[in-house]
Amino acid sequence: MTIAPEHLVEPLSTPPSAAPARGGVVRARGAIGLFFTPVLLGLICLALYLYVHARPLDSIEQRSLNRAFIGERLLQHIQLTAVSTALVILIAVPLGIALTRPALRRATPFVLGIVNIGQAVPSIGVIVLLAITVGIGFGKAVIALVIYSVLPVLRNTMVGLQQVDRSLVDAGRGMGMTKSSVLLRVELPLAVPVMLAGIRTALIINVGTATLATFTNAGGLGDIIDAGLVLDRRPVLITGAVLVAVLALTIDWLAGLAERVLRPRGL
Amino acid sequence: MAKHTAHSSGGEVIRLDKLTKRFPGQSTPAVEELTLEIPAGEIVVFVGPSGCGKTTTMRMINRLIEPSSGRIFLGDDDVTKINPDQLRRRIGYVIQQVGLFPHMTITENIGLVPQLLGWGKSRIRERADELLELVGLEPATYRQRYPKELSGGQQQRVGVARALAADPPVMLMDEPFGAIDPITRERLQNEFLRLQQLIRKTIVFVTHDIHEAIKLGHRIAILDKGSRVAQYDTPERILSHPADDFVAEFIGPGASVRSLGLTNLVDVELDTCCVVELDASVDKARAVLARTRQDRALLLDEQRRPRGWRRAADFEQGLLSGGGPLAVLRRTQTVHDVLNELLRTGDTVAVIVDSDGAYDGVLRLETIMAMSGHVSPTEPAVRTQEPRGEEPRTGEILANDTVGVRRGEPS
Numbered sequence: 001m002t003i004a005p006e007h008l009v010e011p012l013s014t015p016p017s018a019a020p021a022r023g024g025v026v027r028a029r030g031a032i033g034l035f036f037t038p039v040l041l042g043l044i045c046l047a048l049y050l051y052v053h054a055r056p057l058d059s060i061e062q063r064s065l066n067r068a069f070i071g072e073r074l075l076q077h078i079q080l081t082a083v084s085t086a087l088v089i090l091i092a093v094p095l096g097i098a099l100t101r102p103a104l105r106r107a108t109p110f111v112l113g114i115v116n117i118g119q120a121v122p123s124i125g126v127i128v129l130l131a132i133t134v135g136i137g138f139g140k141a142v143i144a145l146v147i148y149s150v151l152p153v154l155r156n157t158m159v160g161l162q163q164v165d166r167s168l169v170d171a172g173r174g175m176g177m178t179k180s181s182v183l184l185r186v187e188l189p190l191a192v193p194v195m196l197a198g199i200r201t202a203l204i205i206n207v208g209t210a211t212l213a214t215f216t217n218a219g220g221l222g223d224i225i226d227a228g229l230v231l232d233r234r235p236v237l238i239t240g241a242v243l244v245a246v247l248a249l250t251i252d253w254l255a256g257l258a259e260r261v262l263r264p265r266g267l
Numbered sequence: 268m269a270k271h272t273a274h275s276s277g278g279e280v281i282r283l284d285k286l287t288k289r290f291p292g293q294s295t296p297a298v299e300e301l302t303l304e305i306p307a308g309e310i311v312v313f314v315g316p317s318g319c320g321k322t323t324t325m326r327m328i329n330r331l332i333e334p335s336s337g338r339i340f341l342g343d344d345d346v347t348k349i350n351p352d353q354l355r356r357r358i359g360y361v362i363q364q365v366g367l368f369p370h371m372t373i374t375e376n377i378g379l380v381p382q383l384l385g386w387g388k389s390r391i392r393e394r395a396d397e398l399l400e401l402v403g404l405e406p407a408t409y410r411q412r413y414p415k416e417l418s419g420g421q422q423q424r425v426g427v428a429r430a431l432a433a434d435p436p437v438m439l440m441d442e443p444f445g446a447i448d449p450i451t452r453e454r455l456q457n458e459f460l461r462l463q464q465l466i467r468k469t470i471v472f473v474t475h476d477i478h479e480a481i482k483l484g485h486r487i488a489i490l491d492k493g494s495r496v497a498q499y500d501t502p503e504r505i506l507s508h509p510a511d512d513f514v515a516e517f518i519g520p521g522a523s524v525r526s527l528g529l530t531n532l533v534d535v536e537l538d539t540c541c542v543v544e545l546d547a548s549v550d551k552a553r554a555v556l557a558r559t560r561q562d563r564a565l566l567l568d569e570q571r572r573p574r575g576w577r578r579a580a581d582f583e584q585g586l587l588s589g590g591g592p593l594a595v596l597r598r599t600q601t602v603h604d605v606l607n608e609l610l611r612t613g614d615t616v617a618v619i620v621d622s623d624g625a626y627d628g629v630l631r632l633e634t635i636m637a638m639s640g641h642v643s644p645t646e647p648a649v650r651t652q653e654p655r656g657e658e659p660r661t662g663e664i665l666a667n668d669t670v671g672v673r674r675g676e677p678s
């Protein structure tokens with residue numbers, strides 16, 4: 001096969017936070033992180049709350065820094081991230097499975113090439129280009145996010161399936177398992193750790209990139225940051241930025257938790 | 268190993284009829300018009316140099332590789348065109364890489380095919396326990412473990428158990444012991460032979476190791492390029508009468524010595540010798556030697572375990588002293604082992620003991636020579652005149668002497 005090898009050999013390359021914990025020491029550190037991350041995030045939120053409360057807010061600041069406004073933006077942001085990631089999984093996992101089947105292996109370089117373009121173009125470019133061509137709003141922003149984050153999931157699905165020992169497939173087929181049963185009961189479970197790492201990467205990309213959705217009128221925490229910048233209000237800017245960071249770290253923490261729970265035993 | 272024998276339905280004959288495989292883009296077929304009958308309940312070993320098509324042939328039997336032409340019969344069924352997945356559930360499959368699924372417990376691995384066949388959970392659990400016991404793994408210890416927690420040898424035992432799970436009449440084994448260290452391999456081979464005595468499956472075994480083939484096969488098919496059958500015969504016949512130069516070259520030198528490795532001591536009529544029990548008096552011992560006209564006697568302890576050879580002259584110092592190294596072998600060993608032990612100790616007589624280590628008889632070098640069709644020209648094959656029935660009497664006489672060795676010691 002002639003797929004760009006750097007994408008296949010290094011499935012976990014993109015953001016360093018997405019690398020799964022491996023080995024005893026790393027795993028132990030991961031366990032500590034699993035416990036301290038929520039504590040740390042809670043403390044940051046508390047600090048932010050105290051900081052904002054300690055200063056008298058002017059009317060412009062008050063328009064952004066109130067429970068309803070922030071809550072709505074937070075919800076939009078989570079929706080953008082969740083919907084786009086769910087779509088990415090729905091698209092990339094079956095595509096990845098299909099591209100590793102013998103019949104479709106020839107199409108692999110072609111598909112990966114296209115998907116690569118999606119990620120190579122800067123995210124703001126994708127969003128703006130899409131806004132210009134198909135329009136603005138929540139749905140269009142989701143499309144942009146999907147285009148941008150489909151690669152890690154697709155790539156890791158393929159790598160995860162390809163790294164499954166061929167002799168296991170041979171053993172499964174040899175003992176009378178059908179192709180689909182080998183896929184469902186052997187290949188996919190064994191690919192899960194690598195696939196989850198890809199999905200975690202996609203989540204992080206989406207939670208970050210969703211900030212830019214504000215430029216296409218799709219809401220999200222980017223609204224707060226944008227307001228802070230445009231209106232030159234530092235507390236607003238800081239609140240938006242800190243909330244995006246805290247949300248990203250929370251989602252990463254949850255994804256890490258999921259990786260632990262979903263990793264098959266015995267590996 | 269197995270205290271109770273696992274349920275087994277025995278084997279089915281496999282017939283290959285003009286089986287041919289042409290891979291696309293290759294001018295010569297990998298397997299060309301192979302016709303072969305593998306008798307039910309036998310181990311047939313496919314052996315040959317790499318690239319001869321032995322693995323391809325084996326994988327055509329369960330149709331992991333579809334034959335280009337020719338037919339495959341399992342028992343009376345033509346299975347060339349039936350659903351391959353259904354077919355494979357009737358054929359056990361063991362590969363060199365073992366291929367246990369790492370994310371499944373040992374029980375889940377073994378239970379996979381039964382599950383595909385729609386067995387109930389409790390029946391699968393019982394079957395897995397039964398098979399674990401059969402391959403010598405304690406079910407309580409191993410059933411919930413994951414493959415990575417087992418050694419290579421243990422994994423392959425589970426591999427064999429998994430292949431036997433649905434009690435298939437036929438098993439295909441592709442170099443199953445190839446990746447295992449020599450000591451464990453030897454043990455697994457022995458266990459495999461014992462297992463086969465219980466289950467009597469029809470087994471096609473692929474290896475490139477002629478020694479393994481000779482040890483395990485009821486029959487050996489020596490394959491040349493294109494799976495041409497150079498010789499298909501019993502190991503004994505192949506060693507003694509290689510069909511052509513290719514076979515002779517493949518089995519290599521030392522065929523006569525190796526054929527001795529096929530003769531188990533259980534199947535050999537042992538020679539007898541003069542024995543003396545530990546609590547006998549020196550005088551009696553000497554008398555027995557004189558009467559039987561032997562130059563030495565074998566000293567046995569209370570459990571009739573051999574202690575050493577004693578010559579008449581040694582008796583001067585009492586029964587406990589004297590005697591050189593002793594070649595002792597168990598009945599489960601082979602004539603080849605006897606020869607080896609004789610060379611090591613420099614003796615010409617080996618003592619054969621039973622499973623408790625008690626004296627069973629002796630085997631003389633002349634007897635071995637006579638066995639392989641040679642009689643030593645210098646020494647006529649002198650077998651002891653003493654019939655076997657007399658031995659206990661010898662012991663009896665001496666044992667009746669109430670005072671033991673110490674009385675015989677010079678005072």
